[in-house]
Amino acid sequence: MSVTAPQGFRAAGVVAGLKDSGARDLALVVNDGPSRAAAGVFTTNRVKAAPVLWSQQVLTGGRLHAVVLNSGGANACTGPAGFQDTHATAERVAAVLDTSAGEVAVCSTGLIGERLPMDRLLPGVDAAANELTRGDGGLAAADAIRTTDTVAKIAFRQSEHGYMIGGMAKGAGMLAPSLATMLCVLTTDADLPAQALDRALRAATGVSFDRLDADGCLSTNDTVLLLASGATGITPEEEEFTRLLTEVCHDLTRQLLVDAEGASKAIAIEVIGAASERDAVVVGREIARNSLLKCAIHGEDPNWGRVLSAVGTTDAVFEPDQINVAINGVWVCRDGSFGDDRDKVDLRPRDVSITVDLSAGPHSATVWTTDLTADYVHENSAYST
Amino acid sequence: MSVTAPQGFRAAGVVAGLKDSGARDLALVVNDGPSRAAAGVFTTNRVKAAPVLWSQQVLTGGRLHAVVLNSGGANACTGPAGFQDTHATAERVAAVLDTSAGEVAVCSTGLIGERLPMDRLLPGVDAAANELTRGDGGLAAADAIRTTDTVAKIAFRQSEHGYMIGGMAKGAGMLAPSLATMLCVLTTDADLPAQALDRALRAATGVSFDRLDADGCLSTNDTVLLLASGATGITPEEEEFTRLLTEVCHDLTRQLLVDAEGASKAIAIEVIGAASERDAVVVGREIARNSLLKCAIHGEDPNWGRVLSAVGTTDAVFEPDQINVAINGVWVCRDGSFGDDRDKVDLRPRDVSITVDLSAGPHSATVWTTDLTADYVHENSAYST
Numbered sequence: 001m002s003v004t005a006p007q008g009f010r011a012a013g014v015v016a017g018l019k020d021s022g023a024r025d026l027a028l029v030v031n032d033g034p035s036r037a038a039a040g041v042f043t044t045n046r047v048k049a050a051p052v053l054w055s056q057q058v059l060t061g062g063r064l065h066a067v068v069l070n071s072g073g074a075n076a077c078t079g080p081a082g083f084q085d086t087h088a089t090a091e092r093v094a095a096v097l098d099t100s101a102g103e104v105a106v107c108s109t110g111l112i113g114e115r116l117p118m119d120r121l122l123p124g125v126d127a128a129a130n131e132l133t134r135g136d137g138g139l140a141a142a143d144a145i146r147t148t149d150t151v152a153k154i155a156f157r158q159s160e161h162g163y164m165i166g167g168m169a170k171g172a173g174m175l176a177p178s179l180a181t182m183l184c185v186l187t188t189d190a191d192l193p194a195q196a197l198d199r200a201l202r203a204a205t206g207v208s209f210d211r212l213d214a215d216g217c218l219s220t221n222d223t224v225l226l227l228a229s230g231a232t233g234i235t236p237e238e239e240e241f242t243r244l245l246t247e248v249c250h251d252l253t254r255q256l257l258v259d260a261e262g263a264s265k266a267i268a269i270e271v272i273g274a275a276s277e278r279d280a281v282v283v284g285r286e287i288a289r290n291s292l293l294k295c296a297i298h299g300e301d302p303n304w305g306r307v308l309s310a311v312g313t314t315d316a317v318f319e320p321d322q323i324n325v326a327i328n329g330v331w332v333c334r335d336g337s338f339g340d341d342r343d344k345v346d347l348r349p350r351d352v353s354i355t356v357d358l359s360a361g362p363h364s365a366t367v368w369t370t371d372l373t374a375d376y377v378h379e380n381s382a383y384s385t
Numbered sequence: 386m387s388v389t390a391p392q393g394f395r396a397a398g399v400v401a402g403l404k405d406s407g408a409r410d411l412a413l414v415v416n417d418g419p420s421r422a423a424a425g426v427f428t429t430n431r432v433k434a435a436p437v438l439w440s441q442q443v444l445t446g447g448r449l450h451a452v453v454l455n456s457g458g459a460n461a462c463t464g465p466a467g468f469q470d471t472h473a474t475a476e477r478v479a480a481v482l483d484t485s486a487g488e489v490a491v492c493s494t495g496l497i498g499e500r501l502p503m504d505r506l507l508p509g510v511d512a513a514a515n516e517l518t519r520g521d522g523g524l525a526a527a528d529a530i531r532t533t534d535t536v537a538k539i540a541f542r543q544s545e546h547g548y549m550i551g552g553m554a555k556g557a558g559m560l561a562p563s564l565a566t567m568l569c570v571l572t573t574d575a576d577l578p579a580q581a582l583d584r585a586l587r588a589a590t591g592v593s594f595d596r597l598d599a600d601g602c603l604s605t606n607d608t609v610l611l612l613a614s615g616a617t618g619i620t621p622e623e624e625e626f627t628r629l630l631t632e633v634c635h636d637l638t639r640q641l642l643v644d645a646e647g648a649s650k651a652i653a654i655e656v657i658g659a660a661s662e663r664d665a666v667v668v669g670r671e672i673a674r675n676s677l678l679k680c681a682i683h684g685e686d687p688n689w690g691r692v693l694s695a696v697g698t699t700d701a702v703f704e705p706d707q708i709n710v711a712i713n714g715v716w717v718c719r720d721g722s723f724g725d726d727r728d729k730v731d732l733r734p735r736d737v738s739i740t741v742d743l744s745a746g747p748h749s750a751t752v753w754t755t756d757l758t759a760d761y762v763h764e765n766s767a768y769s770t
Contacts, residue, residue: 045698046696046697046698046699046703046705047693047694047697047721074690076694077689077690077693077721078722079706079721079722082722112688112694113689113690113693216675216676217691217694217695218694218697220693220697289601291600291602291765292600292765295762295764295765298762298766299766301766303497305462305496305497305605306497308461308498309430309497309602309603309605312433312603313430313431313603320433333498336432336464337463337467338462372762373762374762376676376680377680377683377757377758377759377762379680380684381681381686
C-alpha cells in the first residue's frame with residue numbers, strides 16, 4: 001500500500017547498513033508507467049543538501065522513473081564530494097533499472113555534515129531493486145525512510161472516478177515554517193501532465209505540510225515528490241484531483257504532527273477574521289513558534305496572554321483591543337482583554353485548539369504545531385551522539 | 386548603589402503585597418534634579434501593556450521626576466480599566482512627591498491579562514515614598530522588580546570626567562528579538578538634554594539589550610528608561626557618555642543572559658564577514674532562535690549543521706559553500722562543509738562561543754542567547770499556576 005496503492009508502482013525498503021541500529025535505511029520507488037510525469041517541491045532553505053540540488057535539477061524535465069531515498073545521513077553540507085555521491089547513487093539506480101539517471105530523484109535524511117558510506121549504500125540500491133514489489137514493498141519503503149519517527153506514515157485515497165493516490169512520508173524533528181522537515185513521495189495511477197501535477201502539488205502542500213510548524217527549524221533536505229503512472233488511463237478533473245491529493249497530504253501532515261519529537265499535544269491554531277489569508281498564516285505561524293506558549297500548553301495552562309504577545313509581533317492587520325481568543329472552545333480573551341473564566345478550559349486532551357479572531361476581515365487559515373516539552377529537549381540534545 | 390550610584394537620585398523597594406510570596410514587589414526611583422531630562426525605549430510589540438502606553442506618552446515631554454515599577458502583574462491586556470490603574474498609580478506618585486503625573490513613568494511586570502490589586506498597590510506607593518534613600522534604596526528597588534530573576538541585576542560606571550552612570554534591570558523569561566523582556570532604569574548625574582540622552586540610549590540598547598535573544602518571545606512590557614539629574618553639573622562629550630552607557634548596558638545584558646530561565650549555557654554568536662551589520666544581526670538572531678541548535682549546545686554537541694540550516698533561512702548575503710563556523714575556537718565547518726575534528730570542541734564550560742564567517746564583507750555583530758533546557762520547559766509550563 002502507501003506509494004504502491006496506485007497501479008503502476010513498485011517499491012522496496014532494505015537494510016543497507018547506513019544506520020547503526022541495523023534497521024531498514026534505503027528505499028526505492030519505481031514508476032512502471034506508461035506515464036512518467038512528475039512534480040516536486042523542495043525546501044526553501046538556501047543551504048540545500050546535495051540530493052535536493054540534484055532532484056531539483058532532475059525535476060526540471062517533469063519526468064521521474066524512480067526515487068531512491070536513504071535515512072542514516074542527510075548528505076547536506078558535504079561539498080562537491082557529497083554531490084558526487086548523490087550523482088553516483090542516481091547512476092546506480094539508473095543502471096539497475098536500465099533507465100537514465102536524469103529521471104531518478106534522490107532523497108536523504110539524517111545527520112548533516114557527514115559523507116554517506118557509499119560502499120554500503122550502492123549495494124543497498126542493488127538489493128532494493130531485487131526486492132521491488134507492488135504490495136508489501138510500499139510499507140517497507142515507508143519504514144526505511146524513518147529517522148526518529150516512531151511509526152511509518154502512509155496514506156491513500158481512492159477516487160470515485162476510478163484512480164488512486166497513495167503516499168508515504170517521514171519527519172519528526174526540524175518540522176518547519178515552509179515544508180515540515182520531511183521526505184514525502186506521492187503516487188497516482190491517474191494520467192496527468194507534469195504541469196498539472198505541479199499545480200496540484202503546490203496547492204496541496206501549501207495548505208498542509210507548509211502549515212505544520214513543530215519547532216520553526218527549516219531543514220536542508222525537505223522534499224515532496226508526486227509521480228503519476230497513468231496506469232488507469234484516467235485523466236481526472238484537475239480540481240477533483242487536487243482535492244483528493246490535498247486530503248492525502250492532510251492525512252500525512254496529521255501523522256507527522258502526532259509523531260513529532262517529544263510532543264504531548266497536537267495543537268491546531270485557527271486564525272479567523274483576518275484581512276487576508278497571508279495575514280492568517282503569518283499570525284498562526286508566529287503563535288506556533290512561541291516557545292513560552294508551547295510550554296504553557298504543555299503545562300495545560302490556558303495562558304492567552306502569550307497568544308496575544310505573539311500576535312503583537314506580526315505585521316498583520318489588527319487592533320490590539322479587538323482580538324478574541326478561544327482555547328478549546330472557551331473565549332478566554334475578548335476585545336484584547338480577559339474574557340470567560342479560564343478555569344473552564346480543559347487542556348487534558350491531546351488535541352488542543354486555539355482560535356484567534358483578528359476582527360479584521362473574512363479570511364482564515366489553520367497552522368498546526370506541538371507543545372514544547374522536556375522530552376523534545378532530551379531527544380534533540382543527544383541526537384548526534 | 387545601582388540607580389542611586391549617581392548623585393541626585395533616591396530609591397526604595399517595598400512589599401506592597403502584589404506577590405503571593407511576600408517578597409518586595411514595588412520600587413520607586415526619584416530624580417531630585419536639578420535636571421529632569423530623560424529618555425526611554427519601549428517594546429516594539431504591537432500589543433503593549435498599559436504602563437508602556439502611559440510611559441511612552443510621558444516621555445514625549447523628555448522629562449521624568451520619578452519611575453514607579455511593580456512586579457506581580459504586567460497590567461497587559463487589561464483594557465481601559467487597566468490603563469486607568471496605571472494612570473492612578475502615576476497620580477499617587479505625583480501626589481506624594483508633589484509633582485505632576487505627566488513626569489512619572491510606570492513599569493509593570495508579571496502575568497498578562499489580570500488587573501493589578503490597586504488596593505494594595507497604592508498604599509505601596511506611599512510606603513515606598515517614605516523609604517526613599519540614596520544608599521540601600523537602589524538595591525531594594527532592584528530586588529523589588531524581580532519576577533523569576535534569581536538575583537537582582539545592578540551595574541554602574543564612574544567616568545574619569547567625574548560623573549557616574551548607574552542602572553538596574555530585571556528579566557529572565559520572554560527575552561526577545563528587540564529588547565529582551567525587561568525593565569531597566571538607568572540614571573546619571575551628568576547634565577545632558579533629553580535629545581542627547583535619547584540618542585545615547587538608542588545607541589547603547591541597540592548593541593546590548595536588543596541583541597539578547599533567549600527565547601525569541603517579545604514582551605508586551607519592555608521598557609528601558611534613562612534619567613539625568615545633572616547633579617554634578619558636568620556635561621560630558623556625547624560620544625564618551627554613549628560609550629560609558631553602553632558599558633553599563635552590556636554589563637546588565639550579561640547579567641540577564643546568565644540568569645535566563647533554565648539556561649545552563651551563555652552563548653555568544655559572533656557573525657563576521659557580513660555584507661552589512663544588519664545581515665550580521667539577522668543571521669545571529671536566526672541562529673539564536675534555532676531550537677534544535679539550542680538543544681544541541683545543551684547536550685554539549687557541536688552540531689554545526691544546525692548552525693548552517695539556520696543561516697540558510699535568512700536573506701543575508703552569503704554563498705552556502707563559503708560559510709565557515711567555529712565553535713569554541715574550533716573551525717568545525719569550512720567552506721560550507723566539514724572542517725576540523727568536532728571532537729576537539731570542548732563544550733563543558735558555561736560560556737560558549739559560536740563564530741560564523743559569512744565570507745561576504747567586513748561587517749560583524751554579536752547576538753547572545755541561551756541553550757534550551759528541560760528546566761526552561763519546566764519553569765514555563767508552570768508559570769501562571
